[in-house]
Amino acid sequence: MSKTPAIEINDLTVAYQFKPVLWDIDLIVPEGVMMAIVGPNGAGKSTLIKSILGIVKPLAGSVKILGKQYRNVRLEVGYVPQKGTVDWDFPTTVKDVVLMGTYGKLGWIKRPGKREKALAEEAINKVGLGDLSHRQISRLSGGQQQRVFLARALVQDAAVYFMDEPFQGVDATTEKAIVNILKELRRRNKTVVVVHHDLQTVTDYFDWVTLLNVKKIASGPCGEVFNEENLERTYGVKFTLAIDQ
Amino acid sequence: MTGVQIEIQVIAALVAVSCAIPGVFLVLRKMAMISDAISHAILPGIVIGFLLTGSLNSPFLIILAAITGVVTVALVELLNKTKLVKEDAAIGLVFPMMFSIGVILISKNAGNIHIDTDTVLLGELAFAPFNRLQIAGVDLGPQGAWVMGIIFLLNLVFVVVFFKELKLSTFDAGLAASLGFFPGMVHYALMGIVSITTVGAFDSVGAILVVALMIGPAATAYLITDNLKLMLIYAAAIGIVSAVAGYWTANLLDVSIAGSMATMVGVLFLAVYLFAPAKGLWSIHRRRERQKSEFAQMTLVMHINNHSGMHDDIEERKINHLKRHFLWDDAFIAKVVTRALSAGLLTEKEGVLSLTGKGKRFIEASDALFTSKYHPGFEALRKEFVIFTDG
Incomplete structure (x- = not known):
């Protein structure tokens, strides 16, 4: 691929005190792929996303998104955090939170207008919260709150998305909504990077995978690298997964 | 001034x-x-x-x-x-x-x-x-x-x-x-x-x-x-x-x-x-009381339903036996039974309660309400069955 990759990481090392969390990672994520990051607990999956987004300072190495430093392409990067990070008692509605996704493109002072509201409405329907659009956000279930964040990311219309374990602890309805959003993003040719735990669904939801355990074990199309040998090297135990080869 | x-x-x-x-x-x-x-x-x-x-x-x-x-x-x-x-x-x-x-x-x-x-x-x-x-x-x-x-x-x-x-x-x-x-x-x-x-x-x-x-x-x-x-x-x-x-x-x-x-x-x-x-203390208290009485209604009608029809069991449907099943006090039982009767969900004959057609529909509606993912709340049930009166 001669085009600029969506994400290019060179020699990235991150350490917390004396312990390396990520060690000399080289990684290229082509544009338009849906990539899962898998690995055991403490493998540095969240740290990888955080250092790509500049939240964690690396000890060495560089990260480029769309060929540029993160701070120059902020608006092209959408991040779906784990849902515990905001105050759900805040006096605001589902629609209002989703509208916040449009603020970046609006810039300072300008208010969201008809176009932005229509976008928000559409995204809310896509995650199946159409009936709840005027509901105060504390009166939502955990899965519904997760979907509010997804809808917000969708209206942000970024080029590269990062999601930190969106599937963790959600019910079947929300899982389906998330999968729908992933498909929607793929249709729009976005690049999506997801920290993922469920190895059984990797090949269903994603076309690209990075296996990580402090060092990069393998990265590439699922068909090429998501196999028992690599999984064993990542997790350190024998795997007899029902992987479609 | x-x-x-x-x-x-x-x-x-x-x-x-x-x-x-x-x-x-x-x-x-x-x-x-x-x-x-x-x-x-x-x-x-x-x-x-x-x-x-x-x-x-x-x-x-x-x-x-x-x-x-x-x-x-x-x-x-x-x-x-x-x-x-x-x-x-x-x-x-x-x-x-x-x-x-x-x-x-x-x-x-x-x-x-x-x-x-x-x-x-x-x-x-x-x-x-x-x-x-x-x-x-x-x-x-x-x-x-x-x-x-x-x-x-x-x-x-x-x-x-x-x-x-x-x-x-x-x-x-x-x-x-x-x-x-x-x-x-x-x-x-x-x-x-x-x-x-x-x-x-x-x-x-x-x-x-x-x-x-x-x-x-x-x-x-x-x-x-x-x-x-x-x-x-x-x-x-x-x-x-x-x-x-x-x-x-x-x-x-x-x-x-x-x-x-x-x-x-x-x-x-x-x-x-x-x-x-x-969000006031008084309305929170009122709401709790009301919910308690609403669930009591549902529980009673559900109980009668469970012991009607196929698994008919008259003993379970006797008013005098409700106390043993629900561990509610007499006054509360009297209140709940009276309300279910006057709402037409149940009928009473010689101390035995039976489900009415309306009661049957009520069971179906509340079943649908609680097993669906996005239940719209009690409002629809309240409107249709008029049993959740304040008091």
């Missing part, structure tokens, strides 16, 4: 609204105590400003004191960032230090300046009209009204222009940062507004009562609405009502105006805390 009385109330109302606006964001940011810290920590700024200008109302003094307030917040955050001290402890360390610098400055210069701790901490609204703004010999009204009027306009413009930015950075600072809105900058701008408002208001109501007017109305409004814009409007309105009611109470009882105003803030909060439509 005399002119002086009107002037006092206008100043009080301006102070109340000016405080309510930033107060809403302090409450939502869980930073209520920062206003307390700022109200004390601006003292050295006021004293130095007074020593330099000789006036308590000069713009230079206000700016200097406001800077002291922002410096206080910065120091608190600096300490907090080291992670060796928690935020509440950091506040507790920084503001007494600032305040004590102010106290020492006052006591050192007490002989030759006309300022004392009481003036700064408590203020005296009753004297505000005597301090006139005169330009070229023309009386333009009390100076306090002008100072507070300008601060009110500043706060209003700030919140109207930056409403979106304030909301976003208060709700989700992480997203605000990633969308390029510099939440740190918004934060310090807000702290600047809080400081300026506190300095402006201290001459009228005193620095400490500013805290009451910042936090009280906002916390009260928070209990009434789920909408940020309305919360701002309600907080302002509650502030004005407290100010005016406080003034007249003070007038009637011949006590401190600022004290009465702050008391009114407390009284209004208590009233709303007890009787707010959705």
Whole structure:
């Protein structure tokens, strides 16, 4: 691929005190792929996303998104955090939170207008919260709150998305909504990077995978690298997964 | 009403609204105590400003004191960032230090300046009209009204222009940062507004009562609405009502105006805390009672249904046996049974309850309601079956 990759990481090392969390990672994520990051607990999956987004300072190495430093392409990067990070008692509605996704493109002072509201409405329907659009956000279930964040990311219309374990602890309805959003993003040719735990669904939801355990074990199309040998090297135990080869 | 009385109330109302606006964001940011810290920590700024200008109302003094307030917040955050001290402890360390610098400055210069701790901490609204703004010999009204009027306009413009930015950075600072809105900058701008408002208001109501007017109305409004814009409007309105009611109470009882105003803030909060439509203690209690009786209805009808038809069991449907099954007291059973009978869900024959057609439909409807993912609430059931009457 001669085009600029969506994400290019060179020699990235991150350490917390004396312990390396990520060690000399080289990684290229082509544009338009849906990539899962898998690995055991403490493998540095969240740290990888955080250092790509500049939240964690690396000890060495560089990260480029769309060929540029993160701070120059902020608006092209959408991040779906784990849902515990905001105050759900805040006096605001589902629609209002989703509208916040449009603020970046609006810039300072300008208010969201008809176009932005229509976008928000559409995204809310896509995650199946159409009936709840005027509901105060504390009166939502955990899965519904997760979907509010997804809808917000969708209206942000970024080029590269990062999601930190969106599937963790959600019910079947929300899982389906998330999968729908992933498909929607793929249709729009976005690049999506997801920290993922469920190895059984990797090949269903994603076309690209990075296996990580402090060092990069393998990265590439699922068909090429998501196999028992690599999984064993990542997790350190024998795997007899029902992987479609 | 005399002119002086009107002037006092206008100043009080301006102070109340000016405080309510930033107060809403302090409450939502869980930073209520920062206003307390700022109200004390601006003292050295006021004293130095007074020593330099000789006036308590000069713009230079206000700016200097406001800077002291922002410096206080910065120091608190600096300490907090080291992670060796928690935020509440950091506040507790920084503001007494600032305040004590102010106290020492006052006591050192007490002989030759006309300022004392009481003036700064408590203020005296009753004297505000005597301090006139005169330009070229023309009386333009009390100076306090002008100072507070300008601060009110500043706060209003700030919140109207930056409403979106304030909301976003208060709700989700992480997203605000990633969308390029510099939440740190918004934060310090807000702290600047809080400081300026506190300095402006201290001459009228005193620095400490500013805290009451910042936090009280906002916390009260928070209990009434789920909408940020309305919360701002309600907080302002509650502030004005407290100010005016406080003034007249003070007038009637011949006590401190600022004290009465702050008391009114407390009284209004208590009233709303007890009787707010959705979040008040009383309506929470009523709602619980109602839910209890609604579920009792459902449980009873469900029980009769489970022991009708295929698994017919007359023993289970006897009114006299309900006590053993549900462990409800006699009065409660009588109430629930009577209501189910009068709603036509059940019929009774010789002490045995049976399901009616309506009861059957009720079971189906409530089944559908509770097994669906997005149940629209009780409202539909309430409308259709009319059994959930209050009482």
